[in-house]
Amino acid sequence: MMGLEMDQLAKIKANPICKIYCKKTTTGKNKNALCEINYLVVDEEYRRRGIAQKLFDYVLCNNSFESVSLEVRSNNDSAINFYLKNGFKVVSKRERYYGNIDGLLMVKEMM
Numbered sequence: 001m002m003g004l005e006m007d008q009l010a011k012i013k014a015n016p017i018c019k020i021y022c023k024k025t026t027t028g029k030n031k032n033a034l035c036e037i038n039y040l041v042v043d044e045e046y047r048r049r050g051i052a053q054k055l056f057d058y059v060l061c062n063n064s065f066e067s068v069s070l071e072v073r074s075n076n077d078s079a080i081n082f083y084l085k086n087g088f089k090v091v092s093k094r095e096r097y098y099g100n101i102d103g104l105l106m107v108k109e110m111m
């Protein structure tokens with residue numbers, strides 16, 4: 001977040017530039033919560049500054065999840081790279097789940 005101009009800071013105060021929605025369940029075999037990431041987005045203007053990484057680290061640091069999962073379009077290279085960098089693995093593929101585009105189920109085991 002370093003190096004932002006005043007008008008950028010004002011915009012951030014009015015509209016969050018990053019959002020994450022997670023669904024937490026308690027059905028893990030070790031009785032710890034499983035987490036599904038339903039939505040993760042950073043405003044286009046602020047991408048590649050480590051903001052998604054900080055948000056993601058914050059969520060993981062403040063919860064003890066057994067695993068974290070999500071589904072992503074197979075052509076979404078930026079998101080796939082982000083999750084691979086964070087230790088997720090592709091565990092299955094849903095053919096043409098998004099029209100002509102496959103869906104990839106990615107999971108990170110935490111324990």
Ligand SMILES: CC(C)(COP(=O)(O)OP(=O)(O)OC[C@H]1O[C@@H](n2cnc3c(N)ncnc32)[C@H](O)[C@@H]1OP(=O)(O)O)[C@@H](O)C(=O)NCCC(=O)NCCS
Pocket residue numbers: 039040041042043046047048049050051052053054070071072076077078079081082083085
């Ligand atoms: C995916 C997304 C959330 C990443 O946000 P971001 O704040 O730009 O990501 P970060 O700056 O924290 O990037 C962390 C790492 O992810 C990877 N990454 C992120 N964007 C990337 C891109 N466009 N191309 C390649 N790798 C990328 C890189 O490894 C990066 O580390 P590096 O910058 O040191 O190389 C953002 O691109 C976005 O909002 N995309 C649209 C919404 C979306 O597709 N959400 C995911 C749906 S499941």
